[in-house]
Amino acid sequence: MSETKKTDTVAEATVPKQASAPEERDVLLKVEGLTKHFPIKKGILQRQVGAVKAVDGIDFEVRKGETLGVVGESGCGKSTMGRVITRLQDPTGGKITFEGRDITRLSTGQMRPLRRDIQMIFQDPYGSLNPRHTIGSIVSAPFRLQGVEPEGGVKKEVQRLLELVGLSPEHYNRYPHEFSGGQRQRIGIARALALKPKLVVADEPVSALDVSIQAQVVNLMDDLQEELGLTYVIIAHDLSVVRHVSDRIAVMYLGKIVELADRTSLYEAPMHPYTKALMSAVPVPDTKRRGQKSERILLRGDVPSPIAPPSGCRFHTRCWKATQICQTTEPQLVELRPGQRVACHHPENFADQAPQDTVLLSVAKKASELVPDAVASGGPTGKEPVAEEAEAAEETAAAEAAEVSEKPEAAEKPEASEKAEASEKAEASDEEPVAEKESVSEKESVSEKAEAVAAEESAAEAAASGAKTGPGAKVTVAKPAAGDDSAPEEPTASAGVAADAPAEGPGDTEAVAEESARQAGSGSQESTDK
């Protein structure tokens, strides 16, 4: 599927039907703030005790004639998203607009005419075909249900469809068990295409198939898109497949879209750390690359539970760049570069969005052990000098400041610790180090605004907490000077620091700093005891 896809011709073909504004003409499906929560009920009264937040506020749009790929680990909500946008499941909140029409709350009956335009291809070619029906009856079901009488009769049309997907018309009277997996998937595709839909949502269309068959089906979907001007939403976990088929790609993590970009930008310069980690983990069929293990970013642990997703940025528990702000403030999906939307405070390959916040969380330090130095020190493709500088500044600052203050979780009650963090953050923005000021000035107004908000928030919180937490919880931030490379500032540490001092296994770059932190930690422990 080439970049210059059929968008133009398709748009032309469908223009007469369009009533909406010209700038929205190209948008076939628009999703705003979509959520889907599955309630967890307990007890005799079946009272709701919680919810699985499978999809938790996502926005995107699908343009006519394009292919939007959706990737993510299992349990990130991508399949639920697919089922909600086709209205096979009802959304909990948000808005779905199809061709300018709000379809969020349509009833089953009202949806039925629309089913012609929105079709789905399912993952399991064995489970999605009724074993008691012949292929003819399966593929002709859409005609029956919609009361459509195609030109030349149903049977002829079904046979044409079978031919279209590469099956023989004689297969009309056979049963699904007589077919192989790849052939069954083709039957599913023929059924989905029967009514000439505008949008096809394909949930893992090839993951149940063998590699050689997978390629056949991918090529088939490709051809059909060109032939019929289809628009696809392809949900898959295989990043290689998604790269091959998609024009734009949305990366999901725990019910949120963390990055949405066109294929080239996403694969060449991913901005979200999760995207980067995900892509580095894909094995490449090339033995020459084996030596270059350094490129691989290993993520620690598993995806957290969607019942109680982590606060702030959901990826902060596994991210090697996570700082305090990631724990407290949720990053918004912002268009940092044209066509590349990212939800991250500290994006890769771009200027830092929260440079005043340099203190790595202890989880981040652990995670960064698994991140190769090459990646940690600025990423391989620092195309923009601005981004590189900012990142470099952030790196050194982070390395120095890392040991000084830490999440004081262990020592205090969770509530108190949050306040402590807030106060620390406030201080951080007050005593902004020189190196960081530089990068701040180079930033875009958007992020500046966001920062200002964050600073205000934290200041307010800090003020509120001041009385409760007392001086014991006060954390001092180091003042890293620009250009100062190794020797860390003598940390004037207090309670919060001592709590995390014995963090184990520091990364290589932090080894020296960590050592002195330990000394400082033991020193300050005495002060806490007093």
Add this chain to the structure above:
Amino acid sequence: MTELSKTGAAVGEPTSGRQAPEAFLEVRDLKVHFPTDDGLVKSVDGLSFSLEKGRTLAIVGESGSGKSVTSQAIMGLHRLGTRGKNVRMSGEIWLDGQELVSASPDEVRKLRGREMAMIFQDPLSAMHPYYKVGDQIVEAYRVHHKVTKKVARARAIEMLDRVGIPEPAKRVDGYPHEFSGGMRQRAMIAMALVNNPELLIADEPTTALDVTVQAQILDLIRDLQKEFGSAVIMITHDLGVVAEIADDVLVMYGGRCVERGSADEVFERPQHPYTWGLLGSMPRIDRETSERLIPVKGSPPSLINVPSGCAFHPRCPYADIPKGNVTRTVRPELEQVSTGHWSACHLSAEDRERIWTEEIAPKL
């Protein structure tokens, strides 16, 4: 053979007339056939390979190519219970100087779990849902070691820790359903390695896992192999995984080996059209691919009616190049194309070289 002491007294002296091989694991002309109502299913039909300790062999192929049956044959899993009556096995499997095909089920049982162990694709169905993970590991250990439950439990905790399960002392009392997919796979690896087996067979160990977890598990297997020096057979359909972890590659098609060689050789200079097909049909993340994939046309063959001649000929785009009807009538044998690199194809070396360099390689 140096490890004979470990396996106890008398497990299958080499039968007279057949020579015990040098290699740690050697499979010679293995055939595994299953008689069914529809006919004889020739799942594995004359397979030979060898493997040394500390090396990793990847067996690649589509579903139904016989790769899993091969591994189950080595483990002696086809001869358990009533299944034993429904299989016809011939050939030789030599593991550390012992022949397994002719050995009695008891003899094989003594080796299974101790000398050789297996990691399955789906850990949820491979582990018993009613028993705690720790108890299952303890059982695997106590079958082969006369130790108290306490010692075995300590060993189980040690192994869980080694495979990277956090809080192993606590998780040892967890049930399989309480583990996530990646954790379960780790627990199964712990179970497989609890007796320090010298041969580890991993049957699609990462297929059911996400890429990030897959990377973790592959790393783990690699590290453990280095630590224990065991031989590993990795069964997979993902050539990316193969390139990642394998020293040698064996490509199977229709129950037979069509290409075999070092991973570098097979990826750099693949010799069989089927291998080309596999490489061509894989979308790759490291390449700008707006071009179409090159699929292998048709579907995998039936193992009851394996095509005559070269089993791949109905799907092979080059089947008509060799003169006469040879691809349809004569089954090609494995021939050495370069040191340690074997391929079973009727195409002449020149033709293969030309097709690979001119037609296939540029498109990959």
